[in-house]
Amino acid sequence: MMLSSVIRNLFSKPATRPFPVAVRTAPDGYRGAVEFEEDVCIYCGACATRCPANAICVDRVAKSLDFDPFKCVQCGACAEACKKGCVQLQIDYQHPVAAHSTVTFNGALKPPEAP
């Protein structure tokens, strides 16, 4: 019984992928890294209150947003909460980086476009 699978495995391709050569893309709807569209954000703070990991800090008065990708658990609660579609989860996962960094942007520093 086991012998047949051993022989089969001997002559068939591996079940795994040769990773750097063949990269598998995640299916649609995959919850990957969180990305913000800076121009759309109205600093309402809905994402920050919903975030279970406290990865997002929004200052409504100073109009600034601070996001720590290393606290993020990729649950997608922020993307669901955002009315403006500013927060989106990428198909790609969070890549490793050389140093700890946060995403910060500040609406007050930009020329006023949309409120």
Next chain:
Amino acid sequence: MTEVTRPPAAAMCDVEPTRPVAVSDLCAAAEAMATRNLRFVTATCLDMGATFDIYYHFADGVKLDNLLVTIPRDAELPSITASYLGAFLVENEMKELFGINVVDIGIDYNGRLFMTELDQAHPMAKVQSCAAPTVEGE
């Protein structure tokens, strides 16, 4: 000590029955459950400020049967491990995380099940009774 308002135990909105028992009758009630061949599920401890509410859950086939014991903060709680040895883990947990004085546990870890001597005592308790409350915050 701030008293938090909480719903009374009667607000339990579950189908399964809960029967309040006195602390002195707990062991006898547990023994009665054992003779009825009910499976011990677990115990739940709620810190009510001045008292602890402790639920013991037993499975009667598909249904649950619960006992409720209310004890003052520093009272002794007898262990039910004489009837249900399986309760030793949860009783050690209550002793450690809530600071309930559970006595005569079948297998007693003496407060070293989850915590070490370096940890803050009884982290689940809402009122930190062992340390001076004004000096140490949570």
Next chain:
Amino acid sequence: MAQRTVIPFGPQHPVLPEPIQLKLTLKDEIVEEALPHIGYVHRGVEKAAERMDYTQNVFLVERICGICSFIHALCYCQGLERLMGLEVPRRAAYLRVIWSELHRLQSHHLWLGLYADAFGFESLFMEFWRSREMLMDIFEKTAGSRVIISACCIGGVRRDISDQHLQETLETLKMLEAAFDKSSEVMLNDYTVKKRTVGKGILPADKAILLGAAGPVLRASGVEQDARQTGFAAYDELRVEPVVETAGDCYARAKVRIRECRQSLDLVRRAIAGLPDTDIAVRPKGRPNGRTISRVEQPRGELLYFLAANGTQKLDRLRVRTPTFANVAPLVHMLPGCEVADVPVIVLSIDPCISCTER
């Protein structure tokens, strides 16, 4: 001359992916007493749940255990729905069953693999884990993540499964079943496997009840209890007969899980066939108040959540009783009398998940 020794088994042991220490008192090769020690991965989830918003807790409780993440969220959401008086749409209830059963399949495959590994059957381990990969791909496709699928929310589910994905799931399950037939055959009938499992770590029914065993451990001892009989989610329509074995040994526990895999395959198919066409979620209104118990059946056994809410954003108390927390106690009875070489197999036969246990 018999000599007594005490050996620490774990917390680092090749057979255990997670840290539990057993202090084994041995008389020559025979275990006389076993004392479990946990506390290596206590994370204080119950305390954290009191400090977080009740909607955020859904994501917190999922992370108690990766293997049965969906069922944790289901149990928590179900308790809150009861407190808030929410009626879950039928489609959501069915989708919950589909994901729960896929999780059960996935978890049992994981366990069967690890179990084979425990008695040194590496190729069987690989067979099961290769099949398991198909299930992980289903999760990724239907829910957006492989392990922590985050598909459950208070009032329903967060996303629907499209007809195309349902079809693909059915096709994958066909492949999975073919592979499972072969590997489970080995697990049940192989001479060496039976040598290592039959008659080891016997837990009689009366002891199982008094020690509070749960799930497959309980059912392998002949006690017919399965939380799915309570009819949560859509199990009121998709009836489940508990899988029962009577021997109470390691072999029976493996057999229960293998038969449960077949049952899960059947349940997923029935749920997909009878999937109603309704909304997938209702919006929760108001704040939860009161106390309730929520029970579901995890792959490892019965999971119990006790929720106490006080009408605010935060819960007063969230008690999580995971199945392994219940199944550690029976080890105290199972291990004495066995040979020290059988300890890994017996410990693994309860499907220990220590991160679950300590929360």
